[in-house]
Each structure stands twice: as C-alpha cells, then as structure tokens.
Amino acid sequence: MKSFKRLALLFAFFLVVGVLAACGGSSEEGNSGSEDGGSEEGSGESGSITVGGSSAMQPLVAAAAEEFTAENSDAQIDVQGGGSGTGLSEVAAGNFDIGNSDYFAETKDDIDAEELVDHKVAVVGMTAAAHPEVGVDNLSKDELKEIFTGEITNWSEVGGADEEITLVNRPDGSGTRATFNEFGLDGEEPAEGITEDSSNRVMQIVNDTPGAVGYLSFAYFERNEDIVPLGVDGVEPTDENVKTGEFPIWAYQHSYTQGEPEGLEKEFLDYMMSEEIQTSLLPDQGYIPATEMEVERDAEGNESDIE
Amino acid sequence: MENAQKSETNNHRLLKKNGSSSKKNEKRGKALVYSSAAIVIIATLAITLFLGYKGIRTFFVFDVSVWNFLTTTDWDGTENSGAFSFIFGSFAVTFLAALVAAPLGIGSAIFMTEIAKKWGQKVLQPVIEILVGIPSVVYGLIGVTVIVPLLRDNVGGLGFSLLAGMIVVGVMILPTITSISADAIKAIPQDIKDASYGLGATRWQTIYKVIIPAALPSLMTAIVLGMARAFGEALAVQMVIGNVKGLPESITDQAATLTSIITLDMPHTTYGSVHNSLLWSLGLFLLIMSYVFIIIIRFVSSRRKV
Numbered sequence: 016m017k018s019f020k021r022l023a024l025l026f027a028f029f030l031v032v033g034v035l036a037a038c039g040g041s042s043e044e045g046n047s048g049s050e051d052g053g054s055e056e057g058s059g060e061s062g063s064i065t066v067g068g069s070s071a072m073q074p075l076v077a078a079a080a081e082e083f084t085a086e087n088s089d090a091q092i093d094v095q096g097g098g099s100g101t102g103l104s105e106v107a108a109g110n111f112d113i114g115n116s117d118y119f120a121e122t123k124d125d126i127d128a129e130e131l132v133d134h135k136v137a138v139v140g141m142t143a144a145a146h147p148e149v150g151v152d153n154l155s156k157d158e159l160k161e162i163f164t165g166e167i168t169n170w171s172e173v174g175g176a177d178e179e180i181t182l183v184n185r186p187d188g189s190g191t192r193a194t195f196n197e198f199g200l201d202g203e204e205p206a207e208g209i210t211e212d213s214s215n216r217v218m219q220i221v222n223d224t225p226g227a228v229g230y231l232s233f234a235y236f237e238r239n240e241d242i243v244p245l246g247v248d249g250v251e252p253t254d255e256n257v258k259t260g261e262f263p264i265w266a267y268q269h270s271y272t273q274g275e276p277e278g279l280e281k282e283f284l285d286y287m288m289s290e291e292i293q294t295s296l297l298p299d300q301g302y303i304p305a306t307e308m309e310v311e312r313d314a315e316g317n318e319s320d321i322e
Numbered sequence: 323m324e325n326a327q328k329s330e331t332n333n334h335r336l337l338k339k340n341g342s343s344s345k346k347n348e349k350r351g352k353a354l355v356y357s358s359a360a361i362v363i364i365a366t367l368a369i370t371l372f373l374g375y376k377g378i379r380t381f382f383v384f385d386v387s388v389w390n391f392l393t394t395t396d397w398d399g400t401e402n403s404g405a406f407s408f409i410f411g412s413f414a415v416t417f418l419a420a421l422v423a424a425p426l427g428i429g430s431a432i433f434m435t436e437i438a439k440k441w442g443q444k445v446l447q448p449v450i451e452i453l454v455g456i457p458s459v460v461y462g463l464i465g466v467t468v469i470v471p472l473l474r475d476n477v478g479g480l481g482f483s484l485l486a487g488m489i490v491v492g493v494m495i496l497p498t499i500t501s502i503s504a505d506a507i508k509a510i511p512q513d514i515k516d517a518s519y520g521l522g523a524t525r526w527q528t529i530y531k532v533i534i535p536a537a538l539p540s541l542m543t544a545i546v547l548g549m550a551r552a553f554g555e556a557l558a559v560q561m562v563i564g565n566v567k568g569l570p571e572s573i574t575d576q577a578a579t580l581t582s583i584i585t586l587d588m589p590h591t592t593y594g595s596v597h598n599s600l601l602w603s604l605g606l607f608l609l610i611m612s613y614v615f616i617i618i619i620r621f622v623s624s625r626r627k628v
Contacts, residue, residue, distance in 0.1 A: 223471065
C-alpha cells in the first residue's frame with residue numbers, strides 16, 4: 016500500500032509536469048496559428064517565421080530580416096544558424112519555414128529535393144587565400160590543384176617564397192569546401208590539413224601562419240586586407256569576373272521552402288529579391304546580387320549564359 | 323491575510339499535535355526526493371538509450387563494420403570511414419594532459435594541505451577555484467593566441483598540435499585534480515601523521531612514505547576524474563589541435579579528437595545520412611568511455627584504506 020502511494024505521487028508529479036509542458040506548447044501553437052491565419056486574410060505582413068541553416072548566409076539574412084521587420088512591425092522573423100545540412104534537414108522536416116543552404120539540395124541524397132523549392136537569393140565568389148608573404152597572387156588551375164592535393168609542398172615551386180605550404184581546410188560537407196573542391200579543384204579532394212570550423216578562423220590562421228593557404232569567400236578579403244586572394248589562370252577574383260562567368264569558383268546562396276512559399280515566407284523572399292536588398296544590402300555584406308548574374312548553373316554544375 | 327492566519331494555525335498545530343502534520347511533511351519530502359532521483363535516473367537512461375539507438379544505426383542500417391570503424395583511419399563520411407585516428411587523438415590528449423596535470427595537481431594539493439596550510443588555503447585554493455570557473459572557450463582562446471604562436475616560434479611546426487592540446491587541457495583539468503587531491507589528503511587522520519613524526523620522520527619522509535600511500539586511491543580517483551573531463555572536452559581542444567584527420571607522427575603534429583570532429587562535422591551533415599550517423603556513433607563511443615571511466619573510479623576508490 017505504501018509503495019503504491021509513492022508510485023501514485025511520482026505519477027502525479029510527472030502528470031503535472033507533462034500537463035504544464037503541453038499547455039506551454041499548445042498555447043504557442045495557438046498563437047502562431049492565429050497569426051498565420053491573419054497573414055493570409057489581411058495585409059500578409061504579420062505573423063512569425065523561422066529561417067535558418069547556412070552560417071555563411073546568416074549575417075545577410077539577419078540583416079535583411081532586421082530591415083524587413085523594421086518596415087513591417089507585425090512580422091517576426093527568427094534567424095538561426097546551424098549549418099547548411101541543418102538548414103536542409105529542418106526545412107524538409109517542417110521545422111524551419113525557410114532553410115538556407117550553400118549547396119543544391121539535390122547534392123544531398125537524404126533530402127527529397129522534389130519537395131523543396133529553391134530560391135537563389137545571392138551569389139558568393141570564393142578563392143584560395145594565402146598568407147601575405149608567400150609571394151604569389153595568381154596560380155594556374157593545375158598549380159592550384161597540385162597545391163591542394165599535396166603534390167606541391169613549397170611556394171618556391173610556383174614562383175613564390177621558399178616557404179612550406181600549410182593547408183587550411185573546412186570540414187567535410189561545408190558549403191565553402193564543397194564549392195572550392197568542385198569549381199576550384201575540379202572535383203578533387205584536398206589533402207589533409209588543419210581543419211577549421213568557420214571562415215573567420217580560417218582567415219585568422221592564414222593570416223598568422225607562414226606559408227598557409229585556405230579558401231574563403233570574397234567578403235573576408237575586405238575584412239582582412241593583408242591576406243592574398245589568389246587569381247586563377249590569370250583571372251582576378253572580383254565580383255565582376257564572377258558575374259560574367261570568367262572566374263569559376265562561386266556558389267549560389269539558396270533559400271529553400273517546402274512547396275511554393277506563402278504568406279510571410281513569400282513576402283520575405285520577395286523582399287530578399289527586391290531591388291533595394293539586391294543592390295544595397297547584398298554588396299555591403301560582400302555578396303553578389305543573384306539578379307546581376309550573366310551566367311547560371313544547375314545542380315549538376317553545368318553553366319550556361321542567361322539570355 | 324487568510325494565508326497568514328492559516329499558517330499560524332498550522333504552526334499552532336505543529337506545536338501541539340506533532341504527529342499527523344510531521345507525518346505529512348515526511349511524506350511530501352519523500353515524494354520530492356524520490357521524484358528528483360527518478361528524474362535523474364530516467365534522464366540518464368534516456369540519454370543512454372537515445373545515443374545507443376542513434377549510434378548503433380551506423381552498424382545496422384548502413385552496414386558499417388564495427389571492427390573497420392574502430393581500427394581504420396580513413397574518415398570520409400562514407401560507409402568505409404574509420405575513426406581510429408580520432409580515438410587515438412582523444413586518448414593521446416587525455417593521457418598527455420594527465421601527465422602534465424597529475425604531478426602539478428597533487429604537488430599543489432600537498433603544498434596547500436601540508437606545507438603552507440594557512441597561505442595555501444587563503445591564496446592557492448581561491449586561485450584554483452577561479453580556474454574551475456573559467457569557461458573552456460576562454461582556455462581555447464588563450465591557447466590560440468598565446469600558446470600556439472609560442473610553440474610555432476620556439477618548438478617548431480605549425481603550433482597547432484597535440485602539444486598545444488596537452489597544455490591547454492592539462493591546465494583545464496588541473497583544478498579538478500588539485501581540489502579532489504587536497505580533500506583526500508585532508509581526510510587522512512592526524513594520528514597517522516603524528517605517529518610518523520613520533521618515529522622521527524621528517525616532513526618530506528612523512529609526505530612521501532605515509533601521506534601519499536594512504537591517500538593513493540583517492541589521488542587516483544582525482545586523476546581519473548580529471549582524465550574523464552579531458553576526454554570529453556571539445557571546444558578548447560578543437561581550437562588548438564588543428565583537426566587533421568590521420569595519426570600524428572609526433573607531439574608537434576596536428577591531430578583530431580572524437581569531440582572535435584563531432585562539433586566540426588555535425589552542422590554540415592543532413593539528418594539520417596551516413597555521415598550524420600557516423601558522428602552519432604562517435605558520440606556513443608564517448609558515452610561508453612565515460613562509463614568506463616566511472617567504473618575505473620569505482621574500482622579504484624573501493625580500494626580506499628583510510
């Protein structure tokens with residue numbers, strides 16, 4: 016009898032905790048539900064959505080969300096990071112309303128790309144980043160490949176200073192790494208090297224370590240003007256050269272939605288594609304406007320001119 | 323008002339009829355304590371089961387061979403991946419850090435309990451407590467900005483190395499080892515020490531022949547607890563070790579640990595993919611290792627004599 020009472024108490028306790036948790040959850044759901052309803056009927060500018068994924072896109076999306084909510088005070092946009100893989104998984108699972116990714120959803124086998132709608136909001140150019148004292152600012156594609164696959168181990172072999180080459184990589188599956196491998200190294204995997212979690216850390220290490228070389232998106236060369244952006248086959252790594260398709264290493268910044276976007280999702284994505292954002296905020300943040308590209312690419316990496 | 327009155331009458335009753343009310347309190351207290359215990363147990367079980375489920379999928383759903391996973395070093399996020407270099411890296415950092423921290427920790431524990439009791443407890447103890455409170459990311463930052471360049475300029479190599487990991491983690495686990503060792507030494511009965519002095523032993527002889535042997539099981543516990551912390555440390559290690567997949571050839575080479583590879587790769591994987599699943603398996607391995615550390619601690623402390 017006594018032990019039964021004990022059990023009953025325990026059970027009651029969990030019941031209370033459970034009910035409290037459930038209440039919290041349901042009231043939240045209730046709120047967002049009514050807001051969503053409002054957005055469909057009314058002005059379409061209220062409610063709340065969650066946007067997340069690619070950490071490379073996070074500052075851009077956060078800045079755009081800030082301006083958007085300043086103009087539409089009823090709307091709430093929650094911007095999260097988490098990585099491109101997380102962005103794709105969460106939008107496919109329905110936890111994010113918009114999932115950001117550095118790469119095409121088609122490249123991930125576990126994501127049903129058919130269900131997702133791709134919005135290419137921006138383009139990012141990337142190139143190899145070298146320590147200030149390596150004495151090289153341009154490499155042929157073959158040299159680039161040989162450096163990153165570990166065949167060339169000293170900068171003097173490509174006409175630079177007599178300094179050992181140290182590779183700085185991003186982790187497997189990182190969007191920057193995937194882009195650099197595909198379009199910088201023509202699909203070859205770089206040799207093992209220091210691996211760093213974020214482009215910021217890569218920038219720091221390339222700056223501090225003699226002979227280091229990594230890869231970064233163009234924006235980082237504005238933040239740190241000492242590190243050297245390497246040209247490829249004599250083409251300078253500039254926004255202009257990316258737009259015309261002359262410089263090969265670039266990637267779309269994708270925003271994925273599950274099905275066609277509706278309500279606030281659509282409002283926000285339209286806002287991201289608007290002239291205002293594409294021509295002012297994007298370049299300020301170091302991105303290239305998707306609307307100004309003269310070439311386009313599909314999920315297989317095939318490039319073609321835009322009419 | 324009503325409440326105040328109620329509690330007053332309650333107190334009144336408490337004073338007069340001690341019986342029923344205290345029994346009620348007794349029950350309430352019991353319920354509270356029992357439910358806390360139950361929650362802790364359930365949480366631990368749930369974590370174990372969840373990690374077990376997630377980690378084992380790699381071997382059943384994706385048909386990765388356990389042997390291959392544990393013994394090969396080629397990690398590419400596919401079914402053929404092997405995690406041995408990370409397992410090796412984790413153990414290397416853990417043992418090297420213990421090698422630094424154990425003598426320093428036990429030494430300073432002896433200093434503050436036996437040699438400079440007043441000064442040691444007034445100055446050294448607070449210093450060590452502060453060390454415990456510093457978050458690991460701060461250790462990592464100090465490692466990157468101070469230790470890595472220092473090693474690069476003086477020892478050679480890139481600076482990012484096992485050696486840097488050993489120093490940073492060694493400093494991190496130092497307070498754990500020191501404070502547990504100090505408690506262990508304090509717990510040794512004064513009689514034993516007095517007897518030693520009575521036999522004409524010097525202070526050093528007493529420390530070396532009496533105090534250390536008597537406290538040894540607890541000192542071992544301190545070291546193993548420190549090692550358990552070192553094994554699970556992720557952030558600070560990741561910042562200084564270089565995260566190179568492959569076996570390091572020397573102490574100045576870069577390496578990678580189980581924890582650093584989980585934090586590095588996890589954001590870039592999609593849920594349910596092989597790569598993601600492999601990372602869960604690494605997590606399961608970490609959990610199993612922490613069970614092993616606890617078993618070792620149990621075993622060691624059951625031999626405690628004092």
